[in-house]
Amino acid sequence: MSLPLPQDKSLEKPAAGKRFSSPAEYRAWIDSQSWYQTMTLPSGQKIEGKIPTHQREDLLRTLDFKGKRVLDVGCNSGQYCFLAKQQGAASVTGIDVDDIRLMQARTVALNEDLDIDFQHRGLFEAPDALGSFDIVFCFAVLTEIQDFFGSVDALKKLIGDVGFLEIRCADRGWFPFNPRTWFKTNTTGLRLWESFTEVQRTRQGLWVIHPTFALLQKLFGESYTLRRLGPGVRYEMIEIRRAGG
Numbered sequence: 001m002s003l004p005l006p007q008d009k010s011l012e013k014p015a016a017g018k019r020f021s022s023p024a025e026y027r028a029w030i031d032s033q034s035w036y037q038t039m040t041l042p043s044g045q046k047i048e049g050k051i052p053t054h055q056r057e058d059l060l061r062t063l064d065f066k067g068k069r070v071l072d073v074g075c076n077s078g079q080y081c082f083l084a085k086q087q088g089a090a091s092v093t094g095i096d097v098d099d100i101r102l103m104q105a106r107t108v109a110l111n112e113d114l115d116i117d118f119q120h121r122g123l124f125e126a127p128d129a130l131g132s133f134d135i136v137f138c139f140a141v142l143t144e145i146q147d148f149f150g151s152v153d154a155l156k157k158l159i160g161d162v163g164f165l166e167i168r169c170a171d172r173g174w175f176p177f178n179p180r181t182w183f184k185t186n187t188t189g190l191r192l193w194e195s196f197t198e199v200q201r202t203r204q205g206l207w208v209i210h211p212t213f214a215l216l217q218k219l220f221g222e223s224y225t226l227r228r229l230g231p232g233v234r235y236e237m238i239e240i241r242r243a244g245g
C-alpha cells in the first residue's frame with residue numbers, strides 16, 4: 001500500500017498561463033500556490049514567499065533599465081523580471097530550470113500585462129542560445145550548481161555591461177573550525193588564503209563551492225571589475241562590470 005505524499009501546494013498546477021477574470025480569482029490562485037519570492041505586484045496584489053526577496057528591490061531600483069536588455073538567471077517566479085520591465089527595460093528574459101516557478105512567473109506576467117520572455121533553460125546553455133545582455137542578475141543560484149567554474153564562464157559570456165551576483169564567498173574565519181572542507185586552487189597571483197575555496201554539500205546532496213572574493217576576481221579576469229556591495233538577502237552581493245561595456 002502506498003502512503004499519500006504530503007501535499008505541496010505548488011505542485012497543484014492550476015491555471016498555468018491563465019488570465020483571471022477578477023481580482024478575487026487572481027487572489028485565490030496566488031493563495032493556492034507556495035512561493036519562494038516575496039513581492040508586491042503592479043496590480044497591488046501581495047505575495048508572501050519564504051524569503052524576503054523584496055529587500056533586493058531598493059538596490060535594483062537605482063539601476064537605469066531604460067532601453068536595456070535584461071536577463072535574470074534563476075528567475076524563480078519572475079520578481080526581478082517584473083521590476084526591470086516596469087522600470088523601462090526594452091526586453092526582459094528570465095531563465096530557470098523549475099517548471100513550477102516558470103508557470104508562476106508566466107501566469108503573473110500575463111495577469112500584470114508585462115511582456116517578459118520566460119524560458120526553461122539552464123545557465124550553461126544560455127550564452128549560446130541567448131547571447132549577451134546589458135544587465136544580468138544571478139541571485140542565490142550558484143549555491144545550487146555543482147560546476148562553479150563552468151558557471152563563471154557562462155556568466156562572463158552573458159554579461160555584456162553589468163551583472164549582479166549574489167553568492168556565498170568563503171570566509172577564512174571559518175577555516176580553523178573545519179579545514180577539511182577547504183581546498184587550494186592552483187592559482188598564481190593570489191595570497192595563500194585567497195586561493196582557498198570552501199566546499200559544501202547542500203541539503204539536496206550537491207557539492208558546491210564558495211570561492212574567496214579574490215579568487216572570484218581572478219576567475220573573471222582583467223576584463224571585468226568586481227565590487228563588493230555588502231550583504232544581500234541570503235549571501236553577498238557583488239557587482240561585475242565588463243570593461244568597455
Ligand SMILES: C[S@@+](CC[C@H](N)C(=O)[O-])C[C@H]1O[C@@H](n2cnc3c(N)ncnc32)[C@H](O)[C@@H]1O
Pocket residue numbers: 037053073074075076077095096097098101121122123124138139140141144145
Ligand atoms: C534559491 S533560488 C533563487 C531564486 C531567485 N534568483 C531569487 O533570489 O529570488 C535558485 C533558483 O535557481 C534556479 N536554478 C537552479 N539551477 C539552475 C540552473 N542551472 N540554471 C538556471 N536556474 C537554475 C532554481 O530553480 C531556483 O529557482
